[in-house]
Amino acid sequence: MSRSAVWHPFTQHALEPALPTIVRTDGAYLESIDDRQILDAISSWWVVTHRHRHPAIVEAIRSTAEQLDQIIFAGFTHEPAVELAAALVAMAPAGLDWVFYSDSGSTSVEVALKMALGYFRHTDRPRSRVIVMEHSYHGDTIGAMSVGTRGVFNAAYEPLLFEVDTIPFPASGREQETLDAFELFTRDCNAAALIVEPLVLGAGGMRMYPARVLTELKRIAEASGTLFIADEVMTGWGRTGSLFACEQAGISPDILCTSKGLTGGAIPLAATLATDAIFQAHYAPDRSRTFFHSSSYTANPIACAAALANVRIWQDEPVMERIAALSRLQAEGAGRFAGDPRFAEVRVSGTIAAFELAVANPGYLAGIGPKLRAFFLERDLLVRPLGNVIYLLPPYCVSASELDRLHDAVDRAADLAGQAL
Numbered sequence: 001m002s003r004s005a006v007w008h009p010f011t012q013h014a015l016e017p018a019l020p021t022i023v024r025t026d027g028a029y030l031e032s033i034d035d036r037q038i039l040d041a042i043s044s045w046w047v048v049t050h051r052h053r054h055p056a057i058v059e060a061i062r063s064t065a066e067q068l069d070q071i072i073f074a075g076f077t078h079e080p081a082v083e084l085a086a087a088l089v090a091m092a093p094a095g096l097d098w099v100f101y102s103d104s105g106s107t108s109v110e111v112a113l114k115m116a117l118g119y120f121r122h123t124d125r126p127r128s129r130v131i132v133m134e135h136s137y138h139g140d141t142i143g144a145m146s147v148g149t150r151g152v153f154n155a156a157y158e159p160l161l162f163e164v165d166t167i168p169f170p171a172s173g174r175e176q177e178t179l180d181a182f183e184l185f186t187r188d189c190n191a192a193a194l195i196v197e198p199l200v201l202g203a204g205g206m207r208m209y210p211a212r213v214l215t216e217l218k219r220i221a222e223a224s225g226t227l228f229i230a231d232e233v234m235t236g237w238g239r240t241g242s243l244f245a246c247e248q249a250g251i252s253p254d255i256l257c258t259s260k261g262l263t264g265g266a267i268p269l270a271a272t273l274a275t276d277a278i279f280q281a282h283y284a285p286d287r288s289r290t291f292f293h294s295s296s297y298t299a300n301p302i303a304c305a306a307a308l309a310n311v312r313i314w315q316d317e318p319v320m321e322r323i324a325a326l327s328r329l330q331a332e333g334a335g336r337f338a339g340d341p342r343f344a345e346v347r348v349s350g351t352i353a354a355f356e357l358a359v360a361n362p363g364y365l366a367g368i369g370p371k372l373r374a375f376f377l378e379r380d381l382l383v384r385p386l387g388n389v390i391y392l393l394p395p396y397c398v399s400a401s402e403l404d405r406l407h408d409a410v411d412r413a414a415d416l417a418g419q420a421l
């Protein structure tokens with residue numbers, strides 16, 4: 001618990017209490033140095049899918065490390081990357097035929113944006129505008145911040161961010177406004193791409209919208225020749241009830257970003273999948289058309305092997321059944337708060353449940369946020385509200401009784417929020 005030299009992410013050190021030191025993870029739990037068993041109700045920031053330390057993923061990491069470490073990925077290849085790419089193409093929505101590796105969700109988004117701009121430049125139709133959705137979040141690098149909603153996360157860096165066109169969030173009953181705004185932005189034929197988080201806007205407060213909006217957005221994109229980028233970094237790998245959220249809308253994006261759950265949440269890896277048309281725009285004897293992007297650890301073999309083990313878990317274990325069962329439990333748990341005046345809204349998408357507290361000052365910096373986090377942690381529950389939005393996004397191994405415990409805690413937390421006002 002002593003002070004360290006570590007500068008933590010999204011952490012205001014002037015306010016943060018001592019950080020628990022975690023010495024071991026297992027299943028849905030983090031074990032602290034002082035023997036606390038903390039239930040990880042947010043999958044350690046949305047990365048862990050099946051469970052912490054799934055034996056097959058641990059074994060893939062161990063055995064690959066005996067044979068391969070990082071190798072340069074320009075001019076060389078390796079089996080884990082090739083096999084994983086084939087598996088991703090087979091599992092992803094149809095038409096995504098190429099896989100570009102990087103190491104985080106943010107870089108997968110940067111790659112997607114560069115692919116989109118490169119596509120138009122190299123086919124001599126220089127479109128350059130990117131259209132984004134209100135409240136969206138796509139990562140913390142400059143490009144990813146630029147296509148994310150402006151706000152407290154990025155206000156200090158505003159001078160560095162490029163301009164985008166923003167369509168309103170498709171709030172219930174106002175979906176048509178979103179579609180109309182998008183249609184309008186595509187009219188001047190300068191729209192290179194629309195980037196969206198399909199079905200659930202994560203960091204923007206676990207805001208959810210129906211699949212038919214996605215279907216319509218894709219239709220408008222196609223009609224106007226605007227590329228459709230699906231940022232499935234959070235929604236991918238089962239979170240919303242299907243392997244990828246786009247499936248529920250029956251659409252294939254032109255570009256798909258995946259990261260968090262790609263290795264089952266064990267080690268970092270990201271992939272940006274693209275259509276053949278986008279690849280072909282970069283394919284030419286002319287070297288200036290090369291896709292100029294790389295990071296040192298591109299396609300790390302150990303990470304690719306972990307992802308391949310994850311893919312096999314999806315093939316060999318009843319993952320979809322587990323997700324369906326968890327989704328049902330989440331819906332039931334949320335159901336008990338239906339019409340409860342302590343909440344402005346309770347919503348569920350697949351395995352994700354969000355409980356938006358009715359407070360006077362909502363938003364990410366809502367005063368209640370840190371109090372709620374402390375309230376849960378005192379009860380050995382890792383829950384990290386987004387301002388006044390409490391959400392549960394657990395690994396798929398979580399049991400019915402553990403979920404009950406979480407829903408009970410949400411109930412009591414809502415009382416606390418009521419008293420704090």
Ligand SMILES: *Cc1c(COP(=O)(O)O)cnc(C)c1O
Nearest residue numbers: 104105106137138139202233234
């Ligand atoms: C987390 C997230 C990112 C950024 O991923 P990092 O690995 O943190 O860089 C991008 N897009 C979405 C939708 C995310 O939820």
